[in-house]
Amino acid sequence: MVARATQQASTTMPPLAAADAFRVLEFVAGNRRVPHSLFAGLLAALPPVSPHTSPRLRKAVALRALDAALSGSDADGSGELLRKARDVLADPAIAACFPEHLAAVGDDVAALRRLVDAEWESLPPSALELEADRIAGAGALDTWANADHDKRKKLRRLVGEATEREILGKLGQDPSKAPQVDEAANAPSTSGTNEGDRAQQDDEAHLGREKGEANHAQEDCARHQQEPVERTTDARVPEKPVASAAVKGKEQATSSHVTGQAAPDHNKSHPVAGSKPSLMERKPSAIVYQWDDSGDSDSERPPHQRRLPTYERKMRPPPAIPHKTRKKWTEIQERTLIEGVAKYGRGNWKDIKIAYPDVFQDRSTVDMKDKFRNLGRH
DNA sequence: TTAGGGGTATCC
DNA sequence: GGATACCCCTAA
Numbered sequence: 001m002v003a004r005a006t007q008q009a010s011t012t013m014p015p016l017a018a019a020d021a022f023r024v025l026e027f028v029a030g031n032r033r034v035p036h037s038l039f040a041g042l043l044a045a046l047p048p049v050s051p052h053t054s055p056r057l058r059k060a061v062a063l064r065a066l067d068a069a070l071s072g073s074d075a076d077g078s079g080e081l082l083r084k085a086r087d088v089l090a091d092p093a094i095a096a097c098f099p100e101h102l103a104a105v106g107d108d109v110a111a112l113r114r115l116v117d118a119e120w121e122s123l124p125p126s127a128l129e130l131e132a133d134r135i136a137g138a139g140a141l142d143t144w145a146n147a148d149h150d151k152r153k154k155l156r157r158l159v160g161e162a163t164e165r166e167i168l169g170k171l172g173q174d175p176s177k178a179p180q181v182d183e184a185a186n187a188p189s190t191s192g193t194n195e196g197d198r199a200q201q202d203d204e205a206h207l208g209r210e211k212g213e214a215n216h217a218q219e220d221c222a223r224h225q226q227e228p229v230e231r232t233t234d235a236r237v238p239e240k241p242v243a244s245a246a247v248k249g250k251e252q253a254t255s256s257h258v259t260g261q262a263a264p265d266h267n268k269s270h271p272v273a274g275s276k277p278s279l280m281e282r283k284p285s286a287i288v289y290q291w292d293d294s295g296d297s298d299s300e301r302p303p304h305q306r307r308l309p310t311y312e313r314k315m316r317p318p319p320a321i322p323h324k325t326r327k328k329w330t331e332i333q334e335r336t337l338i339e340g341v342a343k344y345g346r347g348n349w350k351d352i353k354i355a356y357p358d359v360f361q362d363r364s365t366v367d368m369k370d371k372f373r374n375l376g377r378h
Numbered sequence: 379t380t381a382g383g384g385g386t387a388t389c390c
Numbered sequence: 391g392g393a394t395a396c397c398c399c400t401a402a
Contacts (some may be wrong), residue, residue, distance in 0.1 A: 327395075328389085347380060367396075369380070374394060 021046040022054070022354050027126040029060040036064065055097075055358055056124045062094040063123075066116050070109065081109050127357055135159060140167050329371055333359055337372055346372065 028034050028042055069084035089095050098119060125133070134143050136159045144167050147155055156164045336359045340352030349365035360368060 329395085350379070364396095365380080366398095369382090370395070370397090373382085 022057075023126070023128050026054050026057045026060075027128040029064070030056050030123045030126055032063075032067075032120050036068075039064070056126055059097045059119070059123060062088075062097045063116060063120055065094065070113055070116065079107075082107060082112070085109070085112055127354060136163055136167070141170055144168065145171055327362060333363070334371070334375065336360070337368055338375070341372060 025042060025046060028039055065088045066085060069088045070081055072081060089098075133139050135155060140159075144152065144155065144164075152164075159167075336356050337352070340356060344351045344355065349368045353360045353363065353365055353368060363371075
């Protein structure tokens with residue numbers, strides 16, 4: 001099936017850029033429900049990705065190796081599973097992925113499995129998950145509030161109209177007055193199903209098919225961490241549907257999940273730098289003129305005694321906008337930037353950013369472009 | 379999406 | 391005041 005899937009992918013899908021391959025692998029690798037066979041198929045079909053650039057990918061590969069070592073039964077008391085697990089953890093590169101309490105495992109296989117379970121649970125979210133969160137999850141309100149017409153058209157294609165209505169409803173904006181997308185161009189279906197919805201349905205159907213394959217344990221222990229991602233193992237304990245894992249920790253990340261409580265306002269309350277503010281957004285510099293309607297009413301006066309109401313200029317204090325503090329480039333960031341340029345070429349800032357997400361987490365591609373420009377001036 | 383020009387804010 | 395991070399804009 002995997003061969004068929006990968007063959008199909010190679011024949012029907014355009015080749016993925018390195019950055020997109022990274023996104024896919026980083027998400028899939030950290031999903032325990034995805035069997036090794038599928039993961040291996042992806043590895044074969046996608047451009048090579050170094051696991052060293054992502055803590056999540058690095059750790060997921062190591063956990064898959066541990067899962068392989070711990071698969072099976074230890075009922076005979078031979079200690080074989082423990083020996084395999086120790087072999088895996090003997091690799092410094094793998095041991096470095098885990099806290100000491102896991103690396104210095106004792107003789108209790110059950111306890112080790114619990115620790116491994118906990119490590120799976122604590123994997124950081126993937127770049128795809130973070131992006132989904134930003135578009136339709138906890139960060140959706142901020143994203144949509146700051147999206148202009150064109151941006152909202154793109155967002156609508158991703159999340160579907162139902163989700164869009166929910167988000168705009170929470171924003172207090174009338175969805176019916178939202179920027180209209182060119183339906184004729186985008187939605188040949190008349191049933192209200194759009195690309196986003198279809199994609200979600202396709203995913204769910206696909207995941208449903210995969211569900212039955214999750215228990216095919218593989219015996220190969222990974223010779224992990226060297227070169228692009230190598231052998232890993234099947235998921236041993238199905239825990240969550242993959243669809244929910246895709247929005248792990250972000251319950252509102254899909255259209256059917258956005259109906260929860262309003263997203264916590266952990267994001268900036270002001271327009272995100274670099275995006276065009278919505279026309280509905282209040283400008284910080286806005287001034288409000290209010291009629292001073294205090295006192296008696298003109299309606300009670302004879303017409304010739306009525307006066308134009310006085311008004312006073314009332315400055316509404318602008319919302320506190322924390323000035324973006326200057327972030328000095330670290331030596332690691334500079335070196336990684338140079339390395340990224342050497343590897344991906346100058347100008348491929350997006351690829352470089354995605355390839356080193358932990359390094360450039362707080363840097364935009366424009367920042368990177370500017371920094372490299374500055375570096376070249378010296 | 380990126381390059382490049384140029385302005386502004388901030389740090390030293 | 392210089393260096394530079396950040397931001398905005400336009401063009402491709």
